[in-house]
Amino acid sequence: MVMINVLPHCMDALKIFQMLYESIAPKGMIIFHEVSFNMNIVKNNQIYDAGHPLLVDSVLLNEFIDKFKKVYCKKTKPGPEYIDECVFFAGTKEC
Numbered sequence: 001m002v003m004i005n006v007l008p009h010c011m012d013a014l015k016i017f018q019m020l021y022e023s024i025a026p027k028g029m030i031i032f033h034e035v036s037f038n039m040n041i042v043k044n045n046q047i048y049d050a051g052h053p054l055l056v057d058s059v060l061l062n063e064f065i066d067k068f069k070k071v072y073c074k075k076t077k078p079g080p081e082y083i084d085e086c087v088f089f090a091g092t093k094e095c
Contacts, residue, residue, distance in 0.1 A: 004033045032089040
């Protein structure tokens with residue numbers, strides 16, 4: 001399963017994560033990239049974009065990727081002025 005830059009276009013991250021997890025067969029692999037937004041921006045809803053209604057924080061992203069056996073994981077910031085983080089992840093479903 002490949003999921004790159006999908007969550008910001010959705011309305012319910014938990015439902016998306018549940019459907020993804022259930023769709024991946026045991027020993028199946030996920031390749032995943034998303035931006036984890038600063039928790040204060042997410043909680044205070046300071047930014048709203050109709051085309052990108054969902055902002056996901058690092059806690060939620062980490063809870064999802066922790067369900068998989070890590071093959072590759074890299075977290076980077078686009079630049080020093082950014083507080084958001086890009087998450088690149090590949091992992092396998094063990095059960």
